[in-house]
Ligand SMILES: Nc1ncnc2c1ncn2[C@@H]1O[C@H](COP(=O)(O)OP(=O)(O)OP(=O)(O)O)[C@@H](O)[C@H]1O
């Protein structure tokens with residue numbers, strides 16, 4: 001029906017155009033304008049349809065594709081691609097999935113609440129291509145919606161909202177999540193003016209694979225889910241829709257894995273913020289403004305990223321001796337000393353980042369700090385309200401081991417579990433080390449061989465810890481002994497001094513007497 005009507009109208013329009021062309025030659029400009037106005041009026045009077053056009057580029061947005069156009073494109077590509085005869089296939093960048101969309105000049109129909117809607121895709125080709133444009137880049141594409149006039153109200157108010165919402169939802173479902181890292185401040189200018197670089201985020205860690213106490217895990221999961229569903233609540237209480245998490249614990253206990261699991265759970269992007277590459281507080285603000293919603297901003301090893309205040313620096317200097325003994329701390333310190341040159345981000349800058357701009361800028365964001373040394377952090381940085389939830393990830397306990405055994409070996413129980421549980425209580429082994437032991441290293445390895453390997457490792461670690469404790473006790477005893485000796489020596493020295501003093505006195509006295 002519609003196609004027939006439209007063909008007839010097409011012929012009519014062609015006739016009108018032909019007459020119009022002749023008129024152009026013979027009729028003056030003024031008269032022509034009036035005539036065009038009246039012709040349009042007559043056509044609109046007899047034409048029983050309305051048309052709405054959605055251009056790819058809005059008039060005031062030269063370089064950014066219209067959001068409505070993109071939503072319609074997504075909607076049409078999924079909901080009506082079965083009916084379109086000619087489709088365009090695009091391979092999404094960095095992935096192997098193919099996205100189909102309508103080819104130019106193609107028409108598809110859609111139905112909504114019993115109303116029929118026609119969509120056509122088309123383009124205006126400019127008479128002259130600009131010298132620098134690539135092939136087809138200047139073409140102005142658009143989608144045209146056609147529906148009966150009597151449905152105008154429903155189509156414009158209800159149907160279009162449905163299309164745009166659905167288009168957005170499809171974008172969220174199909175979008176590729178990204179892992180952003182900040183470029184060094186000095187590289188922000190010039191040809192590539194991007195403050196963040198990104199790659200596709202494809203970390204396999206999930207809350208199922210994350211090994212930790214199940215009760216604690218549930219608490220975190222509930223918190224995250226609650227957060228993601230609480231848009232209205234945050235609005236009601238006048239708080240910005242953000243939440244801060246502090247993850248702390250020794251290296252290899254799953255802090256980074258948890259961040260990846262959080263991103264996978266909520267389908268958020270990750271912004272991995274390397275503070276040592278940020279020149280100053282102003283650049284920190286710029287970085288924040290350039291993040292998008294539905295994202296996690298991560299600052300790893302916050303304690304080693306910066307010398308946040310003079311006060312903190314003093315504290316650190318006090319602890320330097322201990323750093324020298326601890327190989328991890330020593331390594332971190334070395335890296336920090338090397339990298340920290342040039343970054344002038346301060347504690348107050350970071351606090352402003354979290355409280356001020358952070359609260360005012362965008363929504364639905366998490367900020368996560370990680371550290372190996374929670375006690376070294378400035379209390380101002382981690383007080384509630386800034387870091388809402390403090391999560392400790394610690395050495396592997398029996399519950400954690402059971403999750404790892406299930407993930408790595410697919411076993412829920414085994415007679416060796418009891419021995420392992422006992423050994424885990426007696427020694428500190430990180431989940432990373434336990435996982436490494438559970439990984440089969442050859443085709444012959446089975447669950448039992450892997451569990452036995454873990455037992456050997458645990459026994460070895462236990463023995464090492466025992467020897468270390470003996471050594472520490474020996475050194476302590478030696479120091480005490482040295483202390484005692486030096487005390488005795490001091491006492492002896494004092495005694496000798498006193499005797500000498502006495503002697504001198506006597507001498508003096510003698511001298512005096514004589
Ligand atoms: N709790 C855990 N559950 C599952 N796997 C874990 C866990 N902890 C560590 N692992 C394993 O150990 C590896 C290292 O863990 P991860 O990088 O998350 O540790 P981290 O706490 O971030 O360490 P660092 O403080 O050095 O950054 C991970 O790739 C993962 O395979």
Ligand SMILES: [Mg+2]
Nearest residue numbers: 255256257300
């Ligand atoms: Mg880590």
